[in-house]
Amino acid sequence: MPSSPVAFTAASPGGTKGSAAGAGSRPKLERAYLELRHPPADGGTGTPGPPLDTIEFQFNPKELTLAKSAKWERKTARGAKTAGPAEFTGPEPSKLTLEMFFDATGAQDSKVVTAVEKLFSCCVPTDRTHDKKAGTPPFVIFHWGGLTGFVGYISQVQAKYTLFTAGGLPIRAVCQVTLEELSAQLPGQNPTSGALAARRVHHVVTGDTLPLLAFREYGDPAAWRDIAEANGIDDPMRLRPGSTLLLPAAEELGT
Incomplete structure (x- = not known):
């Protein structure tokens, strides 16, 4: 059976990896977020x-x-009177569209404006790539508990301000955000999977080490160097619980 057009992975039905809930207890509320990553140093569309x-x-x-x-x-x-059969020439990038709602009616501060401007900044090149004349926007991954989306970029943001202070400061906004998949299909990959290299995410818990994660993920503790490189980790002995690590695909190890 073909896989889903966009490959989301859920670590568990009740929350992220490492979270524990007793039998019959109410599931923990997980807050969705967008993870922004620097584009690869080589300017490609591989590992973020x-x-x-x-x-x-x-x-x-x-x-x-x-x-x-x-x-x-x-x-x-x-000379034919009818068109020939349609021939498949390739997949288009997957797209994820979602709505983000921001409200600051209680504090009536600039929090809503700041959040919208941060979304808009994802539609322009990062400072690092701009300085290198590469011009690449941040790579973006949608997370919601154990749910992880494809690696992509924000192709469109439409913000609608719906409430203002007496002085004209926007304090409520609804944003339509479109994420577009990066085109990086791996050899032998199911073209409908929507998956990319390095799309798996691990939430760090107390006791985690890079060699241990490498052994669990790839069966080879020596692959910790690939995880460290993918996440820009200088000190592999210090992992902060609660942070997230992007795990490269097995096909990318040693590349």
Whole structure:
């Protein structure tokens, strides 16, 4: 059976890896967020660079819209009265559209404006790539508890301010955000999977070490160097509980 157009992975039905809930207890509320990553140093679309920032949802989304399409071409033979059969020429990038709602009616401060400007900044090149004349926006990954989306970039942000202070400061906004998958299909990969290299995410818990994670993920503790490089880790002996690590695909190890 073919896989889903966009490959989301859920670590567990009740929350993230490492979270524990007793039998019959109420599931922990997980807050959705967008993880921003530096583009790869080589300017490609492979393993994302080190963490750049996060944009947290003030309220979890009510719905997620996924879209997947394909490229088809019809060739008509000379003298034929009808078009020939459609030929598949390749997949289009998957798209994820979601709504982000921000509200500051209580404090009536600039929190809403700051959040919207941060989303807009994802549609322009990062300072690092701009300085190198590469011009690449941040790589973005959607997270919601154990749910992890594809590696992509924000292709569109539409913000609608719906409430203002007496002085004209926006204190409520609804943003439509579209994430587009990066085109990096691996050899032998199911073209409908929507998966990319380095799309798995691990939430660090107390006791985690890079060699231990490498052994669990790849069966080879020596692969800790690949995890460290993918996450820009200088000191592999110090992992902060609660942080997230992007785990490279097995096909990328040693590349």
